[in-house]
Amino acid sequence: MAEVAVRTTQLGKTYNGGVCALHDLTLEVESGEIFGFLGPNGAGKTTTVKLLTGLLKPSAGSCSVFGLSPLKKPCEVHRLCGVMTESAKMYSQMTGLENLIFFARTAGIDAEAASERAEELLKQLDLWDVRSRKLREYSTGMAQRLSLARTLVNRPKILFLDEPTSGLDPESALAVNSMIASLASTEGVTVFLCTHQLRYAQDICERYGIIDKGALLACGSVEALSRSAGLRVRAALRLRENDTPVDFQRGEDGWWYTDMLQEDEMPALIKSLVSAGHDIYEARIIRPTLEDVYFRYIQSEDKEALL
Ligand SMILES: Nc1ncnc2c1ncn2[C@@H]1O[C@H](COP(=O)(O)OP(=O)(O)OP(=O)(O)O)[C@@H](O)[C@H]1O
Ligand SMILES: [Mg+2]
Structure with a gap:
């Protein structure tokens, strides 16, 4: 564990x-x-x-x-x-290097180790070339990386x-x-x-x-x-023009879609379509994204609040 x-x-x-x-x-x-x-x-x-x-x-x-x-x-x-x-x-008036050494010292690290750690982090976070520039001259991205270095x-x-x-x-x-x-x-x-x-x-x-x-x-x-939001993995297939497989929905993009309980079902699904005489030009699995999941939870909560 x-x-x-x-x-x-x-x-x-x-x-x-x-x-x-x-x-x-x-x-x-x-x-x-x-x-x-x-x-x-x-x-x-x-x-x-x-x-x-x-x-x-x-x-x-x-x-x-x-x-x-x-x-x-x-x-x-x-x-x-x-x-x-x-x-x-x-x-902001101190350089990136000075800032990191300062915060390392306040964290109780001795002078030599503080410099070493600061240098190591500036290299790791791709700030080595700007180490001697004052923080106020840093871009937002550089300043953000320096903050990350500070936390480390x-x-x-x-x-x-x-x-x-x-x-x-x-x-x-x-x-x-x-x-x-x-x-x-x-x-x-x-x-x-x-x-x-x-x-x-x-x-x-x-x-x-x-x-x-x-x-x-x-x-x-x-x-x-x-799974707990009830979002399914889907199979997507591109078939011959004018083909109409049973139990599939046609998307606006011309592909055919069907829900699966899990992606292990894909090979059997393809086999059964091929043996039923369909020509498969392309096949892919579509998994729910984090965005799909997130909006499902946030929106269903908003709906409940409206009821
Ligand atoms: N010091 C405070 N005094 C009173 N209310 C506060 C204080 N800090 C936060 N809140 C309130 O607490 C709630 C949660 O705020 P919090 O900052 O934790 O949200 P968050 O998820 O970090 O939001 P964001 O994505 O905008 O950063 C909000 O309603 C906010 O207005
Ligand atoms: Mg916040």
């Missing part, structure tokens, strides 16, 4: 003024996992990260990071965590990344994501990634939690979430 990196039990937060931002959140993230925490604006993602990193006190329930309560053991939890929030700021100076066991690719162009967002994925595999870190950028999330996450209005709607892999 893998170690549990994050555990929340009926965790809740009501802010002063009565806003219930999080309600009854129970989830687990295993060590080494890249977990995508997805939800629209105001869903409660940042609130969850703040509770897990000890910046907020729960109003209900409890949470732990590698078995430690952020409330009772804040220093130990901080030592294990790298946190990158939307508002993480560094010093103390070799955390877990990274909490809150929208690490917001404001980035698609190319930089892809670059940051592939860096997150490769850091997770080379450094063995667990990643708790909050985002609404579903396409990027699908590239790097193994499991997801979908949250809206402070409530967790579902948790699991894309396959598991698709």
Whole structure:
């Protein structure tokens, strides 16, 4: 059994003024996992990260990071965590290198090791060429990568990344994501990634939690979430013109579609069509995407609210 990196039990937060931002959140993230925490604006993602990193006190329930309560053991939890929030700021008048060395020193790393770690991260995050430029001269993408480097100076066991690719162009967002994925595999870190950028999330996450209005709607892999949302894998076939197979629907693109319970059914489906005399020019399997799953959950919740 893998170690549990994050555990929340009926965790809740009501802010002063009565806003219930999080309600009854129970989830687990295993060590080494890249977990995508997805939800629209105001869903409660940042609130969850703040509770897990000890910046907020729960109003209900409890949470732990590698078995430690952020409330009772804040220093130990901080030592294990790298946190990158939307508002993480560094010093604009200092260079990238100086910033990283500074934050490494404040994390208690000695001068020599701090320089070494800073240099290593600047190379890893493709910032080596701009290491001596002041942060205020960095583009958004460079600054974002420097923030990511900052979260890594103390070799955390877990990274909490809150929208690490917001404001980035698609190319930089892809670059940051592939860096997150490769850091997770080379450094063995667990990643708790909050985002609404579903396409990027699908590239790097193994499991997801979908949250809206402070409530967790579902948790699991894309396959598991698709199944529980009733989304099916589909077979798509391109046949001879004027062919009309039974039990298939014709799409606007001229292909023929049918639902399957699982993709193992595909070979038998093809065999039966061929033996029934159909000519198959092309065949493919269409799996539900993270986007399909996400909107199914978010929209069905909105529909329930209307009833
Ligand atoms: N300090 C605060 N005081 C009062 N209400 C707050 C505070 N911070 C957040 N909220 C409210 O709590 C709810 C959840 O906010 P949160 O920031 O956790 O959402 P989020 O999922 O991170 O959203 P986004 O995708 O926009 O970053 C929202 O209704 C928000 O207005
Ligand atoms: Mg947020």
